[in-house]
Amino acid sequence: MDRGAAAAEHLPKTTSMEKQTMKVLLDRHRRRASHGVAALAGLLACATLPAEGASAATPLQLPAITDAAAMEHHPGKVIWADLVTPDLAAAERFYGGLFGWTFQDIRAGDFDYAVATLGGHPVAGMFQKPIPAGQHRQPAWLTFIAVRDVEEASREALSHGAKSLAPPKTYAGRGGQAVFTDPQGAVFAVLASSSGDGSDYLAAPGEWIWSSLLTGDPGRSAGFYKAVFGYDVFDLPSDDGAQHVILAADDYARAGIHTLPPGHRHPHWINFIRVADASRSAAQAVALGGRILVEPHADRHGGQVAVVADPMGAPIGLMEWSDQYTQDEAELK
Amino acid sequence: MRIEFPLWKPVLIAGASLAVVCACAIGGPGYDGYEGAGYVGGYYEPWGYDYGGWGRGYRVGPPRRGFGRDGGHGSPGGRPTHVGRPAPSIPGRPRR
Numbered sequence: 001m002d003r004g005a006a007a008a009e010h011l012p013k014t015t016s017m018e019k020q021t022m023k024v025l026l027d028r029h030r031r032r033a034s035h036g037v038a039a040l041a042g043l044l045a046c047a048t049l050p051a052e053g054a055s056a057a058t059p060l061q062l063p064a065i066t067d068a069a070a071m072e073h074h075p076g077k078v079i080w081a082d083l084v085t086p087d088l089a090a091a092e093r094f095y096g097g098l099f100g101w102t103f104q105d106i107r108a109g110d111f112d113y114a115v116a117t118l119g120g121h122p123v124a125g126m127f128q129k130p131i132p133a134g135q136h137r138q139p140a141w142l143t144f145i146a147v148r149d150v151e152e153a154s155r156e157a158l159s160h161g162a163k164s165l166a167p168p169k170t171y172a173g174r175g176g177q178a179v180f181t182d183p184q185g186a187v188f189a190v191l192a193s194s195s196g197d198g199s200d201y202l203a204a205p206g207e208w209i210w211s212s213l214l215t216g217d218p219g220r221s222a223g224f225y226k227a228v229f230g231y232d233v234f235d236l237p238s239d240d241g242a243q244h245v246i247l248a249a250d251d252y253a254r255a256g257i258h259t260l261p262p263g264h265r266h267p268h269w270i271n272f273i274r275v276a277d278a279s280r281s282a283a284q285a286v287a288l289g290g291r292i293l294v295e296p297h298a299d300r301h302g303g304q305v306a307v308v309a310d311p312m313g314a315p316i317g318l319m320e321w322s323d324q325y326t327q328d329e330a331e332l333k
Numbered sequence: 334m335r336i337e338f339p340l341w342k343p344v345l346i347a348g349a350s351l352a353v354v355c356a357c358a359i360g361g362p363g364y365d366g367y368e369g370a371g372y373v374g375g376y377y378e379p380w381g382y383d384y385g386g387w388g389r390g391y392r393v394g395p396p397r398r399g400f401g402r403d404g405g406h407g408s409p410g411g412r413p414t415h416v417g418r419p420a421p422s423i424p425g426r427p428r429r
Contacts, residue, residue, distance in 0.1 A: 200426065252423060
């Protein structure tokens with residue numbers, strides 16, 4: 001006997017008709033409550049499922065990050081960077097004007113992405129999404145470090161204190177990638193590229209040449225990145241009170257780690273594009289709607305470096321590197 | 334007469350729904366975790382990049398091969414370092 005009928009049976013001094021009427025009313029009340037539960041369950045499902053639904057409806061296929069035929073792998077090498085920006089068209093105008101990049105647009109549903117190319121080679125990705133309403137957020141370039149196995153790298157990173165921002169996910173064409181914050185809070189990504197990591201060569205003007213992590217404790221950060229990526233770690237001489245560390249792999253310098261300068265609050269990676277003349281490129285960035293964050297100045301290698309922001313505020317580094325250095329190295333060997 | 338209905342169920346689900354909505358609104362550890370079309374990448378950082386303070390001598394670039402010799406610093410945090418061996422430079426071979 002269901003609960004409504006049982007309740008009606010126990011009602012004192014009621015006629016059969018009254019009992020039947022009461023049972024109907026109780027059943028109706030119970031059905032309403034059940035419908036309410038179902039409606040709330042539906043609301044909960046709607047609140048949690050849209051991202052998965054969109055993902056299933058529009059599976060993403062991204063181009064390979066390298067067009068090299070040789071499948072070389074260089075774990076620890078910075079092999080890609082993605083810009084997040086609220087205005088993809090404006091970003092294309094800025095970076096196209098500054099570095100001569102051209103763009104291949106990829107659109108799927110609400111996904112607006114562009115692959116920047118230089119001389120026919122893929123250089124970077126740009127991802128458009130709105131800044132959440134009411135939030136003061138910083139557009140930024142996301143640094144991708146090469147790994148052989150994204151799942152294994154993810155386990156290593158998490159076991160050494162990283163936090164996951166996006167779990168491993170594989171995209172046809174590109175490979176598997178995941179996003180983390182390191183133990184001090186700097187965001188980075190790992191990428192197991194399905195087309196390999198590209199050969200080691202000197203970046204041409206307009207290509208990425210260097211990456212730096214600015215963080216509160218370079219020694220601790222070096223320990224983390226060494227554990228996850230297997231880098232060799234070198235301390236560099238310092239005359240500014242800051243600590244400077246080089247992360248190396250395959251006997252090449254892959255990235256630097258530096259103490260956050262006074263006044264900087266937020267640990268972060270910054271990537272540098274090789275330019276022929278940093279002062280001229282910085283002025284050009286301003287003419288294109290950007291601004292100068294760090295004025296051009298000589299760095300340890302002898303060339304000038306500068307940091308500019310694109311019109312939406314994303315910082316990017318500019319770095320000179322003379323071909324003469326390569327000739328000097330040849331003479332040293 | 335008092336008849337009790339299982340009203341705790343809708344109350345519980347309403348509470349769970351509210352918790353989910355609040356979690357989505359609050360977000361992760363200071364980063365915007367939205368994934369457009371399921372793409373993992375593209376994270377707005379917390380606001381507050383300050384790029385002043387790069388004083389004289391604050392150098393972030395790579396050393397040139399043979400020029401950026403290790404100064405023999407210690408091993409902060411106990412991590413291994415290469416003392417005395419010159420730090421390598423970036424690749425110098427031009428693209429073929």
